[in-house]
Amino acid sequence: xxxxxxxRLAIIGVGLIGGSLGLCLKDxxxxxIFITGLCRTEISMIKAVELGAIDFASSNVEKVVSDAEIxxxxxxxxxxxxxxxxxxxxxxxxxxxxxxxxxxxxIWQELKKILPPDIYYIAGHPxxxxxxxxxxxxxxxxxxxxxxxxxxDTGAPPEAHEKLMSLLRLTEANFTELDIAKxxxxxxxxxxxxxVTAAALxxxxxRAGGDLDSCLKLxxxxxxxxxxxxxxxxxxxxxxxxxxxxxISNNLRDLQEIIGGVIKSIENHDRQAVHDxxxxxxxxxxxxxxxxxxxxxxx
Numbered sequence: 483x484x485x486x487x488x489x490r491l492a493i494i495g496v497g498l499i500g501g502s503l504g505l506c507l508k509d510x511x512x513x514x515i516f517i518t519g520l521c522r523t524e525i526s527m528i529k530a531v532e533l534g535a536i537d538f539a540s541s542n543v544e545k546v547v548s549d550a551e552i553x554x555x556x557x558x559x560x561x562x563x564x565x566x567x568x569x570x571x572x573x574x575x576x577x578x579x580x581x582x583x584x585x586x587x588x589i590w591q592e593l594k595k596i597l598p599p600d601i602y603y604i605a606g607h608p609x610x611x612x613x614x615x616x617x618x619x620x621x622x623x624x625x626x627x628x629x630x631x632x633x634x635d636t637g638a639p640p641e642a643h644e645k646l647m648s649l650l651r652l653t654e655a656n657f658t659e660l661d662i663a664k665x666x667x668x669x670x671x672x673x674x675x676x677x678v679t680a681a682a683l684x685x686x687x688x689r690a691g692g693d694l695d696s697c698l699k700l701x702x703x704x705x706x707x708x709x710x711x712x713x714x715x716x717x718x719x720x721x722x723x724x725x726x727x728x729x730i731s732n733n734l735r736d737l738q739e740i741i742g743g744v745i746k747s748i749e750n751h752d753r754q755a756v757h758d759x760x761x762x763x764x765x766x767x768x769x770x771x772x773x774x775x776x777x778x779x780x781x
Contacts, residue, residue: 489515489649492547494565495556496521496530496539498612499582501620503554503653504535509622510652518546521617522557530617544572552646555581559721563592575600578642580650582608584669584718586633586662588725594636602642605633607665608655609673615715625653631669633662670729675737677719678730680712 491507493500496519504517519536520543521527527539540546547553547569555562562583579601583589586605593603610628612619630650634643650657660668683705690697723730747755 488513490549490551491515491517491649492550492553493517493519493536493556494546494553494569495561496526496535496617497556498615498617498619499608499610499624500554500556501530501533501535501617502622502624503556504530505533505620505622506625506653507649508534508537515649518550520546526617533617533620535617535620543569547577548572548574550577552578552580552649555579555583558715558718559583559585559589559725561721562589563596566593567596570596570598570601573601576642577601578638578646579603580606580646582606584673584722585726586665590633590636590662602638603636604638604643604646605636605662605665606650607631607633607669608653609669610655611714614713615718623654625655628655630655630657631660631665632657633665634659635661666726667729670726670733674722674726674730675733677711677714678723678734679737680709681719683709684712 489511491504493504496504500519504519507515508517516538517536518538518540519527519530520541521530521539524541527541530536531539538546550573553569553573555565557565562581566579579593579597580603581589583605584607586607590603590605597603608625608628608630610624610630612621612624630653632647632650647657687694687697687705744756744759747759
């Protein structure tokens with residue numbers, strides 16, 4: 483099939499998320515899709531092509547986006563709007579923009595000021611990832627069975643939405659629809675605050691002073707599991723905190739209050755209160771996971 487007769491997708495930011503999307507779609511569609519890509523470095527572009535995540539790489543944005551029907555934006559959040567401004571002059575009417583940004587309100591507030599009526603934005607957020615970054619960490623099944631939020635209240639027509647979803651459904655993700663404000667509030671609780679907290683636990687260990695070496699000898703699964711996501715990309719998470727500041731800070735204050743209550747119970751040697759804290763959390767977590775598994779179990 484010639485390049486002219488297949489779906490043309492451009493991926494801006496062929497790292498973990500963008501690269502995984504490319505690997506998945508090339509695996510499912512083969513030469514029925516032609517994927518161009520833009521990476522931060524020449525080495526990354528070469529690697530993305532070698533791995534088969536994209537068909538063509540260039541540092542020239544015009545070459546990457548000018549023929550694209552759909553553009554998947556996957557750089558750090560604060561780079562998305564500047565990138566859209568950069569590529570806008572080269573987009574053809576009807577081009578669909580979507581993204582993998584972990585925060586949505588900031589992006590949409592800026593994009594709606596600059597997008598012409600014939601360029602459509604459909605906000606997206608695949609709730610997946612790994613502690614590793616870059617295209618070498620990409621996996622073709624990274625999205626499978628994971629939550630993928632699609633925000634529909636950005637004015638794109640139904641036909642544009644269906645065109646995008648016909649591709650994204652190939653990832654076998656669990657798609658859900660949320661309005662923009664609710665997305666950012668929920669993402670803060672489910673994803674953003676846990677990342678801040680994981681980094682705090684590593685910082686706490688680093689303050690162990692003379693006990694640090696002895697603490698390191700005790701590291702096992704518990705520490706590794708609770709801090710795994712602290713190995714995520716710092717640029718990405720700094721941008722997330724800057725663009726979802728209210729929701730993140732409000733939830734961190736709530737967490738601070740919860741921890742403060744536990745501290746008080748421990749200091750008072752109130753075993754029952756401490757026991758109830760753990761027991762209630764266990765029961766609620768078990769209930770939540772059972773509900774989620776029943777709701778999203780692909781079988």
